[in-house]
Amino acid sequence: MLLIHCPYCREDREEEEFSYGGEAHIVRPLEPEALSDQEWGDYLFFRKNPRGIHHEMWYHQTGCRRYFYATRNTVSYEILETYMVGEKPQISAAEAGQ
């Protein structure tokens, strides 16, 4: 049961208030039509799914209705940071020794 710090509400809030948004920082291709089926399929469905540090999106559904990002360890579930859209993570898999 996660306790998630909402960077907009600036407090720790219970998991029940949020919904998960999947892998973060996937940028939509600017010219989808220029991509092959394979490249488009990669964008649509293929995810990093790491065992360890994961940058992911959360939606504060019953709170401030903001999407934001979290850096979370998918094994320990520890949330190392949360940050707003437009910001960069401070912690990456490499820095966390992974």
Added chain:
Amino acid sequence: MKKYSGFSLFKNALSYHENWQKLWRSPKPKSDYDVIVVGGGGHGLATAYYLASVHGITNIAVIEKGYLGGGNTARNTTIIRSNYLWDEAAQLYELSLKLWEGLSQELNYNVMFSQRGVLNLGHNLQDMRDIERRVNANRLNGIDGEVVTPERIKQIAPLINISRDCRYPILGASWQPRGGTARHDAVAWGYARGADALGVDLIQETEVTGIRRKNGAVVGVETTQGFIGARKVACVTAGNSGVVAAMAGLRLPVESRPLQALVSEPVKPCLDTVVMSNAVHGYISQSDKGDLVIGAGVDGYNGYGQRGSFHVIEHTLQAICELFPAFSRVRMNRQWGGVVDTCPDACPIISKTSVDGLYFNCGWGTGGFKATPGSGYVFADTVANDHPHPLAAAFTVDRFNSGALIDEHGAAGVAH
């Protein structure tokens, strides 16, 4: 392999059970195999068993990082059914169900496959449309099934609440009498014993740490016991498929999610079938030991922790108490979680890869246990012939590029 029977039990009792044969050897790995199966769960062991028994390939190692059958095989709720919506899925699961029906005898190991039937409940009009559609498709695919009324449901599961007065009343269900449950550990142990007897090396407590390739083809695996050569490597590592794929530089369209389950304390027989509900989200059966075995939905986030969030358990038990108000005073004895590979279309990937000699069988989501025999059978065929088995042909990873998904979410909701 010494055969098990009532007689062998009697004979061994005379000698105080001091002379039973080991279920499997505990071999040191050889330097080289024809096929290495990565992952010693039910699917991996079944793959090895059918490679040996059907395809005559016996120079095989199964490499397991923990103990045999210790992953999702040990953590699921043991439901077996084949009443899937789409032809491709239904035919694969039906092959599996047919194999289940003879599995104890095939393996000479009682996997306690218990055909006590499966009810999939409908709580709203769209549920009922979907149930009709699925049952009609099943029947035309040669799979048993019927749509039953609340009154018939009550006969099958007398403690269920069919009142029209509740929040989401039960409007009907699909009923597959041939579905049921099996003893999960026994499936892994039975396949392991069978494979071992055919010469397969079962290597436990050994983790694969890399997949060695040369000129675009696989040559073996790095393990915590050193390099082991192989002409073919078949990966069946549910929950960790993405991690293993990454060792070969591949990505998969899977996400690993926690999936939770729980059991009650043992109680006297009170539920003689499997009851599943997607709309209120819970499913339940009673084991031979008397435990009510209850499964929850997949947790909302990626996780390899074999733990999920408590509110999922709460929601599941709300659903169970709605369906069976009498169970409210029964108590939860144990809860746990597994890690499932979820695919975008809730169907598995049984596929060759861009690396020659490397194969993946993954993405079973919540539907893995019931598929164990069929999955092993078609995957063994695919690996042996380097060509998809006809029933596996629709499950290649290419479908995520072409768009030919087999969307079991759409009508079947959660495809447990």
Added chain:
Amino acid sequence: MSSNPVNITVDRPLQYFHSLSSHQTDSQSTDIFNGDVDFGLVVKEAPLCTHLNVRGSAQDQSFVAGISQLLGVALPTEPGTYHCNQQQAIYWLGPDEWMLVSQTGAVELEAALRKTLSGHISIVDVSGGQTLINLRGADSALRTLLKKSSVYDFDSWPQAKKEAGRCAQTTFAKATAVVSNKSDGSFDLIVRRSFADYIAHWLLDAGQEFGCRIEG
């Protein structure tokens, strides 16, 4: 457009629950419940108010100042706070979103705001879609009720002042609510209209151990 006419029946969301109550559990249970049953809870639905959802940039000084000047209440830019005066209260909902609950008519207020504010803003009348209800009672009963209903830690809030306090949009039973504390020790809830029956039912049920009454 005409203003709201007379002789028109107006349904308040909790209307059908006004004057309903759940009775305090019988005297025998007082022992059972460690004597924490000694005061009733009162749920009171505020008369119809104007509810405007206001969006804009907290970084835009003209927006912040414009609202403050027009309403006589500073726009709360600190997360989870609200400011109020006699006429209205304005609640922080998100970094660029506020809920304005006012005694002024919706059409009038929206027009005034639109006149005052410029740039990328949004003002949406949601008066019909929600209602404000006040919960009062013994502190321990109130807090127990809130703990039953929401995962949020209301005990972490400092005592509200007359003109400002804390608020949080959060889960409330299986619905959502904007909860705020008031200087008199009571709490306000803003809930969605379609969930109002459910919330009323919930409050009566969860508040039963203290005796809970809904007033119009």
Added chain:
Amino acid sequence: MSQINRLPSGARIDSSVAVKFTFNGKQLQGVAGDTLASALLANGVNVVGRSFKYSRPRGIVGHGAEEPNAIMQIGSGAGTVPNLKATQVELYEGLEAASVNGWPSVNFDLMSITGWFGRLMPPGFYYKTFMYPAKLWMTYEHFIRKAAGLGSSPVQDDPDSYDKLNQHCDLLVVGAGPAGLMAAREAARAGARVIIADEQSEFGGSLLASTQRIDGRSATGWVEEIVAELNAFANVQTLPRSTVFGYYDHNFLGILQRRTDHLVLRAAAGARQRLHRVRAKQVILATGAFERPLVFAHNDIPGVMQASSVSTYINRYGVAPGNRLLVFTTNDNAYQTAIDWHRTGRTVVAVIDSRAAPEGQLVAAARQLGIQIMAGHGVIEAQGGKRVKRALVAPLSADGSEITGAVQRLGCDLIACSGGWSPAIHLSSHTGAKPTWDQNIHGFRPGESKQQERSVGACGGSYALSACLAEGAAAGAEMAHLTGHGDGILHFPVPEAEEVQEQPQQALFLVPHTKATSRAPSQFVDMQLDVSASGIELAVREGFESVEHIKRYTAMGFGTDQGKLGNINGMAILANALGQSIQETGTTIFRPSYTPTTFGAIAGRDVGDLFDPERYTAMHRWHQDQGAEFEDVGQWKRPWYFPQSGESMLEAVNRECLAVRNSVGILDASTLGKIDIQGPDAAEFITRMYTNSYLKLAPGKCRYGVMLKEDGMIFDDGVCACIADNHYLMFTTTGGAAGVLAWLELWQQTEWPHLQVYFTSVTDHWATATISGPNARKVLAKVCDDIDLANNAFEFMDWRDGTVAGVDARVFRISFTGELTYEINVPAHYGRHIWEALIAAGEEFGITPYGTETMHVLRAEKGFIIVGQDTDGSMTPADMNMDWVVGKNKSFSFIGKRSLQRSDSVRENRKQLVGLKTVDGTQVLPEGAQVVFDPQQVIPMSMQGHVTSSYYSANMGHSIALAVVKGGHSRLGQIVHCPLADGRTIAAEIVSSVFYDSKGERQNVQ
């Protein structure tokens, strides 16, 4: 039977208050303060149950959560509860208890399987047999199931209610023994918000049965004082009868509080149990330790008990559960039991100590009392039937592994055993902390913390009372400091407790027998599941090596006690059989629940009517008053149809359908999702989300749009209206509203934050009355005089502001029925007013309220799809014959567009939406019927599609259906077949999906 084992006094009972209860139908009497177990022991009850597998008679072993045998069915009827441990059931007047196994009775059990027969049932025997003939398995299984299970589930609905509190605290202290009490007090004094919970009826833990003194006072006196102090703190919540059952991520813990179970079977009012969902900043685990049993032959005979339990029964409950006590120990602690027993005046036969030369302080005290001590000996077998009669005692080698001399028989009726202590590390294991074996305490200590927690006192491996007090105090101060309270330093003296000098214990996990383990009488490790030492060794012989395999093969630790007593001995026996250390072997992972937790309490208040919110429209009560039948659509209750008296559903729907086509009907459409969209980039944004363009949509105009997911499949649909420049109102499907709003926010916030646009849900704000039919305009005209309703002034797909029945309204001229339709939106407070006004205005036209079923029929006549019914997540707009809604020339590649070009999306032979007209028009195809081309083919048939919507159309005079059929758009006119489960095969012709008014002229009524 009278209370033959009751002593004159006990610390926590009131002998003057008699409490009557029944056990297996027999009237018995206990006293206030008893547990069911202490009362049974007081009454001299030996056999309390039968074992799971072999039906062996079993007695009470322990005094708390660890009890494996005394499993009871409490009460009867709707309130009955299965599987409660007698040691945890507080006695109340009229309590009914019954053993869960044993037929016809526990004292005479026909199922009892002993000796030879039992030998046919080694671990895993069922995997090896019952296979032939295959068809008999279900019969075998029937009998296996009948024999299994403990108590019985109630069969009536639970009459009780449960609730939950969401708690937040700085510090949660689990366990109110000496360490926990001190921790809570220190943290409370520092000002931290503290919750302290203990599973027992009162705080004190082991101190409640202790004869030790603290600060010169009796232990119970000291407890009373500190509990009073804790209760006085405003920042402390004390929770007795509250079990912390699970420790979850991010310091979330579950506590089950039993509020009424100690008083009545069914709570008269209020919640029976309460679940506390606690989010704690810091956690102190002070859960104590379990005494380890000793594993010797027939150690399961009633009368073999835990030494500490015997002391507890004497000291706390005033019960001496026998007459002639033999103590068997590997450590000094159990000498206290001998001393306690001696004090009762009953006989201590001897203390059997496996150690060669015990010399501790308690040993000396016992010796002084004249108690016989047999050092270097062990009890190798208990004998007796339903009660211990004697023990076989033999000298042991120094390491306890071999018998070194002659066996003696010692008569006794009670054997109190102590094999040392095992810390209760369950909660720390829930967090994933890996326990570590400590050779000094011969037990597993909690592993390295994964959460903000610390174990103190006995559960951390510190058993001395003084150490527990000191550790608790220090941890309380320190953890309070971590949460911002106090300086972390102790400011109060730690109470002084007498130190007892002890000698090291001996590790003895399996007491040898004169026969090999495989041939010796069963030496039980896990009593509840009848797992013996020989069973573990057998599993190893069969090739199992992992502790998890052993657990699964033998079922060790799977019981309702979760192996609290047996596990460590089992691991050690396994390690020995494998020839490796206990640390190498490891332990199994403990999982929640620590003790079983009531389903109803976990479900809480969210059952029955409150299981899920019912969402109502503003007109809901009117519909109810009219006797509408309702349909669940998501959480909404929507009127399904409005039957008049005596009408069947079909009759009602036919009537409603005809009324709309012939005059006018009225529908409550309030549930449709509505999103207000404002901002300079609103049009651009909306155009990216829908398949068609909104860049040129003028104020006052509406447009129908389809939304795709990025995979190209239809996700939602609805009308979007331009309200003003940069201001739009988007309608979504009823079920899709929340999902669409989150979808819009996702793209705006994370992908295109530079697009200036805001979204606000207004679903609840607007109530919508839809009037539809040729007379719709006439009805509206009666209540609206400020909108020019003329056909060319207020055109199809226009909207207008106006006043309807005196209320500000927004009226849309859009149509889902094909008839002239006005959707009248007003703020929901006026919903019922407007509805009633329209009903009144329409009276002269016979205005007919209609529900979702009629809406479905009418739209199907027009071939309009319902997302989620005619689509299933695998349908593109082209599949739905809706290419017209896809903007081919939009400059931006709208969401989902690229996917429409994938090889599978452009494949021929995709399933496509068509109409089906049954050859026999009276036959209505069932929705969900499968479509085949050749009905004669053998199974498995080649299925070509399925029926998505199907109705009898009163307007057409025949049935109509929508279906998706492979290549359907090029198959018009072909006959297809639907083979049904009832044996019928219905033939139908593929026709256009538009059955009615294909030119769309009806809505142009002047």
